[in-house]
Amino acid sequence: MQPYGCLYRLMNVKYKINNMKGKLLFLAFLISLSATAQENPLWMRHNAISPDGSVIAFSYKGDIYTVPVSGGKATQLTTNAAQDSYPVWSPDSKQIVFASSREGGYDLYIMNREGGTPKRLTTHSGSEIPMAFLDANTVLFQANLMPDAQSVIFPQRFQQVYTVSTEGGRPHLFSSVTLEDVNVGKNGVLLYHDRKGMEDQWRKHHESSVTRDVWMATPKGKTYEYKQLTTYYGEDRNPVWAPDGQSFYYLSEQKGTFNVFKRGINGNADEQLTSMKDHPVRFLSVANNGTLCFGYNGELYTMKEGAQPQKVNVTVVTDKSEQDLIRQVQQSGATEISVSSNGKEVAFVMHGDIYVTSTEYNTTKRITDTPEQERDIHFAPDGRGIVYAAERNGYWQIYQSKLAKEDEKLFTYATDIKEEKLTNTKITSFQPYYSPDGKKVAFLENRTTLRVIDLATKKVVTAMDGKYEYSYSDGDQWFQWSPDSRWLLTNYIGYGGWNNKDVALVNASGNGEIHNLTQSGYNDTNAKWVLGGKAMIFGSDRAGYRSHGSWGAEDDIYIMFFDLDAYEQFQQNKEETALREEAEKEKDKDKESKDGKDNAAGKKDSDQSSKKDVEPLKFDLENCKDRVVRLTVNSSHLADAVLTPKGDKLYYTASFEAGADLWVHDLKEGSTSIVLKNVGRAQLLPDKDCKKLYLAAQGGIKEVDLDKKSSKNIGFEANFNYRPADERAYLFDHIWQQVLDKFYNVNLHGTDWAKMRDNYRRFLPYINNNYDFAEMTSEMLGELNASHTGTRYSPAGPQLATASLGLFYDWSYTGDGLKVKEVIAKGPFAVKNTEVGEGSIIEKIDGQPILKNTDYFPMLDGKAGKNVRVSVYNPTSGKRFDVTIKPVSASQLTDLLYKRWVDRNKKLVEKLSGGKVGYVHVRAMDSPSFRQVYADILSDENRQKQAMIVDERNNGGGWLHDDLCTLLSGKEYQHFVPRNQYIGYDPYNKWTKPSCVLVCENDYSNGHGFPWVYKTLGIGKLIGSPVAGTMTAVWWETLMDRTLVFGIPQVGCVDMNGVYQENTELKPDITVYNTPEDVMNGYDRQLETAVKEMMKEVK
Helix, strand or coil, X not given: CHHHHHHHHHHHHHHHHHHHHHHHHHHHHHHHHHHHXXXXXXXXXXXXXXXXXXXXXXXXXXXXXXXXXXXXXXXXXXXXXXXXXXXXXXXXXXXXXXXXXXXXXXXXXXXXCCEEEEEECCCCCCCCEEEEEEECCEEEEEECCCCCCCCCXXXXXXXXXXXXXXXXXXXXXXXXXXXXXXXXXXXXXXXXXXXXXXXXXXXXXXXXXXXCCEEEEEEECCEEEEEECCCCCXXXXXXXXXXXXXXXXXXXCCCCCCEEEEEECCCCCCXXXXXXXXXXXXXXXXXXXXXXXXXXXXXEEXXXXXXXXXXXXXXXXXXXXXXXXXXXXXXXXXXXXXXXXXXXXXXXXXXXXXXXXXCCCCCEEECCCCCCEEEEEEECCCCCEEEEEEEECCEEEEEEEEECCCCCCXXXXXXXXXXXXXXXXXXXXXXXXECCCCCEEEEEECCCEEEEEECCCCCEEEEECHHHCCCCCCCCCCEEECCCCCEEEEEXXXXXXXXXXXXXXXXXXXXXXXXXXXXXXCCEEEEXXXXXXXXXXXXXXXXXXXXXXXXXXXXXXXEEECCHHHHHHHXXXXXXXXXXXXXXXXXXXXHXXXXXXXXXXXXXXXHHHHCCCCCCCCCCCXXXXXXXXXXXXXXXXXXXXXXXXXXXXXXXXXXXXXXXXXXXXXXXXXEEEEEECCCCCXXXXXXXXXXXXXXXXXXXXXEEECCXXXXXXXXXXXXEEECHHHHHHHHHHHHHHHHHHHCCCCCHHHCCHHHHHHHHHCCHHHCCCHHHHHHHHHHHHHCCCCCCCEEEECCCCCCCCECEXXXXXXXXXCCCCEXXXXXCCCCCCCCCCCCCCCCCEEEEECCEECCCCCCCHXXXXXXXXXXXXXXXXXXXXXXXXXXXXXXXXXXXXXXXXHHHHHHHHHHHHHHHHCCCEEEEECCCECHHHHHHHHHHHCCHHHHCCCEEEEECCCCCCECCHHHHHHHHCCCCCEEECCCCCCCEEECXXXXXXXXXXXXXXXXXXXXXXXXXXXXXXXXXXXXXXXXXCCCEEEEEEECCCCCEEEEXXXXXXXXXXXXXXXXXCECCCEECCCCHHHHXXXXXXXXXXXXXXXXXXXX
């Protein structure tokens, strides 16, 4: 029996082992399932219920899915690596049109409801977004291609509506007026919401003229009749027809946040159907049976009218589409550098991590490896440490990495590097900088307070209070240690000097000693110690071309002397300098000889004791402003400058044309020459003898040999660990914290910002791309109810951009080719005699026939600026001929359309006023726009006008309000009359006659600020439609992932009664709107009203 017992025990052990294996396999299956299945996934967007009411299509993680209306397992329809979104159902529920970025920009694709290979419908390199099916075989979509020639729509920022067949082919213009979220009802009657301006689409809670309203467009022959259906002053959007055809559902914020409302087309009272709290209802759609579908806080809901919303429980089973860790070797992408004192190593930042590379070899050492951002690097004077800022756990703090082993001298080859946290606060601290003796580190706390930490004792003192500076964008502050490690030069605004900074000398001990050195009233910045601390150089715009608007000015480099002897020596000519230097050499020889005798006598000190302390600097600050010398000969857009230790040569990077070049000015010879072309606008870092310069340029590191006037690239091979999900989590936290720290209103407009963070952060695990990330963070930023915010993602885009022939087409023409309606002035066919005009047929492009309904855009891909052969037929003469032209890019086309729009307005004003009233348009609040307005308004032609219309409609902003109002507020007080001849007047540089300003809802930022100042100062009347309150100054921060930027409105503009202009609407003196019919038919009601008003002022 014993053998059987042994067999039984063996079998029992085998059974237990197999059973354990089964359990392990089952557990592995569960783990696998948990990795590929997500119950109720979040951030399902752009959902749409099928017309038959059976399924819901939605976008999730960049792909299109469908799920039964009752919920359950979702079916993934697309698996392309590109972004697929915006699904739209065909009327029979059998097909889905969607937008995909497979070719760079968004194009339209169509597929069966079960999926399969989609068919591309549009090909233009711009972005097309589907909205609805006009009928069973025609899709309506948005794009910015070319408006109708008759329309008076402003040719920027507003998209047109087009149709395309479900078989593809040539798109046809449907509407030059922007119609968004179109919903097609019985007999082709359209519901849509308008778009009045450029405000971010995810902004919430605002009530102003720019918010959307619901409209109805009813077909009337070949045109439409438009009727506004909602009038709430906040957001009404996303209308869909109710089954009865006499009412509609839509989303409105009239009760606090977006909810579903119902309203009759004949204006009966609104009925609120949902009462969702805190967050907006989005993406409303309806089935033929009346089932409503919408998204709320990242999830899907359905409801029947009169019932409560029901959440759709969705299960997504899919393979993991994103790696946790992607290992890369990068050879470019350096954004900032620091050079070791011996010139053997360069530390650099690449995608938020710190590296050190050899200046002779490609050997590269990674110092940090985090998904967070490190920046502001600086090498210790002894080369054994690197100090930097890192944003970890929500706060920027100061860190130091040091070589741990005494026998290791270089970071590049180090085996043991230790990191130490130098600050430990919950206050933003960054921009650290070692003192020359290596004993202290200066840094910025709360962005502007200049602090100093003693590395031995860790004691921290305040060198300068933050009230004396203001940081607009991180990194815009400047300070530098003195050679004796006792003083700092820094930017300084004093009291209210934001726009004209000074340079201050600050005692680093923390005793509060501050000396304002420049006090010029100009912008004096970025001071550097030179000549051993006996002087400083700094940049100033006091002599340069001054830009109107906020875009800076041309600068020069100046030197200020703190030492009278140094000032005297600097003024010596070449001969005097040579004699002095020869005498100094003889003196040094005598000193060396004496030191040698002392050493021979046994008086040599040890290496340590022989190192002399740098003597404390002494400053003669009395009348130092009188010891200021301009060093650069020509003002320019300067990037940086370096003065040689002897003070005989100034090296600087400047932009006179495109790009930035490295120049040298020999101060003794008085000569200026270029050293190297196109080095980039980077900081110049000299070696200790100023024989070489180092700079980060175009993502690489460049070493410039100043004697040889040559450069070489310092190569590196950086092992970079890309953690996309972790990085997005960091970027989210960074955005949230930046708003908390920098938003102009400390109460954030009453937003519970911590609550918003907690809500939106939970979506991160369900986002795997920057499209969704930008949209999600924009939703969060939209909760602030502020202008100038939201996140923008700029993908690489198509490799070949579609060019334009610069023609308006006759959209009623249905034959082969393209029938010309108008040749755009100054366009490709207008710059030479081509014999192409209205009625001409463009038959071929580079020999390719343009057949009826054929999509011709691919024929123009990549053709901008290149010779293209166009075959033309003239129906009147029967002549066929070829013309060679150069098509224009999309931006060039916009410029041509803009000039055409302005010219048309000028001609209309001239006609209606009989030549008595002038017209100018302010395109943007920048210097080029001001100079154009100045040139136009004070031209001989307009000086003879008796009144002026200043049109600033559709102005996106800048900073020009004071310059424009000064220009328009002249009061004539004298004439110039030699021998009875009138030759002019004072003020000759201002408009002294009546004027008015045309405004509209699409005026933004300083486009709101200028007319507000104009009205406040009583210069003239405002005419047009109300302007939303958006007058704040914004910083658009480029994130560590440089394809992403986001906005922080951080400087509020407050009137003299204490009222912020943000969210304070500006009412015109005369209110008049352009209707959709006006715009379509070429009638500018606002401009005509302005002419009538100005004619009242004409004598």
